[in-house]
Amino acid sequence: MSSEENRARAPSGIAARKGDHLDIVLSASQSGARLPTGFEAVQFEHCALPELDFDKIDLSQDFLGRTLAAPLLISSMTGGPERAGRINHHLAEAAETLKIAFAVGSQRIAIEGHASCGLGKSLRRTAPSVPILANIGAAQLVAGYGVPEALRAIEMIEADGLIIHLNPLQEAVQTGGDRRWRGVLEAIAALRRELPVPLIVKEVGAGISGRVARRLTEIGVSIIDVAGAGGTSWAAVEAERAPDERRRDIAARFSDWGIPTAAAIREVREFCPDAFIIGSGGVRDGLDAAKALRLGADLVGQAASGLASAEQSAEAAIDHFSAVIEELRIACFCTGSKDLAALRQAPLLPSPASAAAPSLP
Amino acid sequence: MSSEENRARAPSGIAARKGDHLDIVLSASQSGARLPTGFEAVQFEHCALPELDFDKIDLSQDFLGRTLAAPLLISSMTGGPERAGRINHHLAEAAETLKIAFAVGSQRIAIEGHASCGLGKSLRRTAPSVPILANIGAAQLVAGYGVPEALRAIEMIEADGLIIHLNPLQEAVQTGGDRRWRGVLEAIAALRRELPVPLIVKEVGAGISGRVARRLTEIGVSIIDVAGAGGTSWAAVEAERAPDERRRDIAARFSDWGIPTAAAIREVREFCPDAFIIGSGGVRDGLDAAKALRLGADLVGQAASGLASAEQSAEAAIDHFSAVIEELRIACFCTGSKDLAALRQAPLLPSPASAAAPSLP
Amino acid sequence: MSSEENRARAPSGIAARKGDHLDIVLSASQSGARLPTGFEAVQFEHCALPELDFDKIDLSQDFLGRTLAAPLLISSMTGGPERAGRINHHLAEAAETLKIAFAVGSQRIAIEGHASCGLGKSLRRTAPSVPILANIGAAQLVAGYGVPEALRAIEMIEADGLIIHLNPLQEAVQTGGDRRWRGVLEAIAALRRELPVPLIVKEVGAGISGRVARRLTEIGVSIIDVAGAGGTSWAAVEAERAPDERRRDIAARFSDWGIPTAAAIREVREFCPDAFIIGSGGVRDGLDAAKALRLGADLVGQAASGLASAEQSAEAAIDHFSAVIEELRIACFCTGSKDLAALRQAPLLPSPASAAAPSLP
Amino acid sequence: MSSEENRARAPSGIAARKGDHLDIVLSASQSGARLPTGFEAVQFEHCALPELDFDKIDLSQDFLGRTLAAPLLISSMTGGPERAGRINHHLAEAAETLKIAFAVGSQRIAIEGHASCGLGKSLRRTAPSVPILANIGAAQLVAGYGVPEALRAIEMIEADGLIIHLNPLQEAVQTGGDRRWRGVLEAIAALRRELPVPLIVKEVGAGISGRVARRLTEIGVSIIDVAGAGGTSWAAVEAERAPDERRRDIAARFSDWGIPTAAAIREVREFCPDAFIIGSGGVRDGLDAAKALRLGADLVGQAASGLASAEQSAEAAIDHFSAVIEELRIACFCTGSKDLAALRQAPLLPSPASAAAPSLP
Ligand SMILES: Cc1cc2nc3c(=O)[nH]c(=O)nc-3n(C[C@H](O)[C@H](O)[C@H](O)COP(=O)(O)O)c2cc1C
């Protein structure tokens, strides 16, 4: 498919698809069963003597030249029109209020259609002081996108950085997905050399391995969002949307696929000691966020768990993300960590498996 | 029992038994509970940057002098008349369409009766270009079968190879089963020396161990189908068919018996580095198939999971097995494997057990 | 309590208690939940090429100067009158028919009362050719029993050996239990020196440890029945019989107490390489029996699982125990073991835990 | 908040809160789900030959210059008026009857209010011969409390020692909790130097780590009550009491937080070989108590499990705690331990995990 054909096919179908996604994720988040993120197995050692004043714990974190009040990123969810626009504005308001970072979802519709899809300057006016991130898909880069489209995505919202999302599994199980991925790495490298803002590369719920992270850092991408397994499973979402039983079954087989978030964070940190790592994928609360930081993340991203509040109102979104921050602060307090650097050194409990076997005389 | 008596006893009773088998397996495959195959514990590391075009992934595999489009074998299920004949023709059509290998079930009725039981030349005409495998039981070899019967099985369907199935557990728990197994190995060795086509030795769901595989390769059998535990349990099937409660209970005690497929593949590969290994037993889908290949199989066999579609129509069977192939292709794509050789090197996730114990500083 | 007082207190109360025991065990065996014996974690490696004739597998085992057709002991259950007498006669008939060993339950009532409680010569007449074992409690030995009582127990049934059962937990949680256990070991040693038949020491479901076994072999007891945890729990049984809630709760706390049978067998074998070990406690079937032998037992005992059949009729008991033997034979067949010596060397599967972690390149 | 403000805010609100606590804990103890204490994984090796007279087992333990008949402490629960006073008197009567130690709950209301809250001399008169422990919160020490308040707490009940409880998690999740904890350690050190009685430092259900214990012993605190996780979870209790959904959710996230009691005991013993350790947190019965002693505790504390009986009557409390002692005695009997020193050396079973993997030839 040429880049022209691709664009022709896009807008209306994509918008419907994105609406489906929101509905499926919102209803799924009600139900319980999920893959493990690996955070379940990480337990902090309680510190009964914190020697801290709770309110003075310092959660600040620098990101893209700005200082966040807490190491949080509202991860990419939507870039579509109307409903999506409303969600984005609620999230932007929450981000500004709480001084945390914010990423929009894929801007493909906005780039290819000619409406701004709620992704105009008003978003930036709502959140003038925090990092805002633009978002496009890696498959687009080999299907015709280049520097002009990337710049358009960035300028549309005056973004501080551009996220490229890698979603090969989603494309593979989705009817009509982009299954040509040869050349993606080179296209990212080319883009990086030309762009005026930093590039962030992320997955969408199947995780970035240490090996993939190393290939990314080798071409100069230094910010990596693992977006691991244990949260939203795109294979499961696409299974719900499948046009027939056969395709639904195929997609469903892969609902377990992916690198659990905790493992992804640790591996990327191990392979790329100097990368700036965003830990995301199934982060439910501030305790998971604390664990992500402990395992090696510099910033923690959350998407699906915040969606319901964002659909409701800016106040609900603020309530939600401020609770995440409060929980993170409690985790610092109860590990005696005065700041994030201390939290990253906080002792952990031995894993249940080894604790089960007391090696007594 | 002499070979004459044996033949006398056979045809009609066997046909009824084989019909029971189909019914029990078909109804069981609806229900859920099964032994683990060991595939559950094997997880691929996701590759977010495949650098591949999905449609160009090469799944081809040579087998018995022919090239398969995918490394799949439709495993032996039935050799009986009518219903079984219909099933076999649907499977043969699927095999031919998808260019995968196909094995008929035990040909004992056809050999001993005088009807072809649907196993005549029409099967080969339906599937002219793919490997077709004949099938007889090892216990028959010490109960009177020899080279003539084996040749008859092969010629009847113009087979490319002959499968000898080992099923001591099934015979032990089945009323009137063949329980004399002294001399089986020597009989196989003798047969191998005389036959014009290659010999394949398989189990039927309890697995071939590394030790047994070594004894087989020592007598010159170089193609081994592990047919391990985790799929169809013949002890469970025979328990359903048992004539009284006592025999049913005895059979049921052994429904857990057997070497899980994943363990069997790994062990046979370890003991017999040069054997051609068919990984089968509880392979549900193309993701299991990918794991079997990763663990050391050269080809992957599937029986029970495809039975329902084969009973329905050739189209349903094609749908089923093409989905298996599509899933295998997705597994290659999402591990960044351009062909089966690459898939066999694809990184795995550490097991959940070890992942549960982060060894952090 | 002097031996006189002790005797005075005994007969009628004991008889009622023993009836309770039968009822509770019979109803419990219907329900499912039980402690693990450790046999669950032991899995034989299947041998697809047995090279054996099923009917020629040799299960014979010498015990107390007689040769058993299979390495089985019907463990001590009852020594009481009427109902118990009937059970014992059914069991004796089964033992004689199948040529396996048989032990009566505690003979305290018969010794202290003046009726034979069905434990007269007729039992020996029913089972003239197999080992019959007498049974008394260890606590009795310090509460007044000595050589005369032991001889009476043996002679009453012309026993080939005398079992002393150790049941400190049962006595501790039972209202009015014998809680004075100082001097038991010395009393056993004294008895052993005087008796005309071999002494067997057993537990009743909490297991004999390697340490206890060593103390027993040091005083010359060379036959040890581990009677481990995972089958009948006497704390649970006594909880059901407790006179008030407080005592019931106390007993119930200990329903998990004990050394699982598989662990007990392995430890006693390790500590006492030359002892004759009876593996018992929660043996449900011939497959468990095979595992007990594989772990180090010379003979396998079964009590509770056979009780329902024994209450019914001799035929039912024969049916039950012959099924156990058939299952043991199938286990030999499917591991390629021509006799018990071979079974004791049969390869096992790696444990699920380690199998879960494939250490692939 | 100054110490004056703090006192002003206190009495009536605290009293209501404490009543809530009792109700929530009482209703929760009915329901089942709880975190593991780690005791589940500790199993004693049964000793079938105790060589002991049950009634002569010596459970005595010295504590604060008095000799207890059993190594038990009724842990701090309540210091409030009326209902709480009744509970305390029942507990004091049970402690006196059974010769075990007894601690009152936080005396903040009594100190700050001007009523004795049932914590007057009558408590000491009820329990003249056993250690009674006073109780204040660590957060109070930096919010204005000093030696005078501590002395008042001690004198009010003629206590043999003063407990300082550390509860940073509870304060963090509780509306209006004391979140200023800088200076706590120094305040404890200062208090210790001035007080006429020994100081005990404890948690309230989240556990003391080895590191925290070492900091305490370094300032001269030599009695440490681990009060680990697996029993009462104060985060869960505060979640039930939360004024709104957001605060309830935040508290609930931490209901799993804490060091399991078994791990805490072992770690504190390892870090502080010479400390006097009280093992508490989720101790349900005398078997858990035996395990706590085996893992390194000198004394065992129990709070929630005894609360229902204490609310009822002194007799019910005596019944409850005497059952705990009886169970501890049975554990000694069935491990062949003549006293607590022997129990501390009693062999344990290998953990299920390692037992699952027989390493047989
Ligand atoms: C409704 C929804 C839409 C999403 N759309 C995008 C997207 O357009 N671009 C993108 O990079 N990621 C997208 N994601 C992925 C998230 O950014 C995130 O990486 C992933 O969901 C894992 O985080 P979570 O488990 O917190 O949801 C989307 C997620 C959700 C739930």
Ligand SMILES: Cc1cc2nc3c(=O)[nH]c(=O)nc-3n(C[C@H](O)[C@H](O)[C@H](O)COP(=O)(O)O)c2cc1C
């Ligand atoms: C209905 C049915 C009939 C079978 N009949 C035969 C047979 O005749 N000969 C044989 O070698 N295997 C036979 N098998 C065994 C299969 O070939 C295969 O080895 C086994 O079922 C494990 O694969 P699965 O788990 O995919 O079913 C049969 C299996 C099924 C389900």
Ligand SMILES: Cc1cc2nc3c(=O)[nH]c(=O)nc-3n(C[C@H](O)[C@H](O)[C@H](O)COP(=O)(O)O)c2cc1C
């Ligand atoms: C109803 C019943 C009564 C028993 N009575 C005795 C007894 O009198 N003497 C004895 O040594 N063991 C007695 N036992 C214990 C058994 O001999 C055996 O050691 C124990 O039950 C464990 O085996 P099982 O799990 O197969 O029942 C009795 C067991 C049962 C079930």
Ligand SMILES: Cc1cc2nc3c(=O)[nH]c(=O)nc-3n(C[C@H](O)[C@H](O)[C@H](O)COP(=O)(O)O)c2cc1C
């Ligand atoms: C109702 C209740 C009230 C408590 N109040 C106090 C208290 O005032 N001071 C204190 O140090 N601990 C208090 N605790 C904590 C207990 O002393 C104990 O450390 C903790 O509950 C763990 O033990 P458990 O699991 O046996 O309940 C209280 C516990 C309960 C259940």
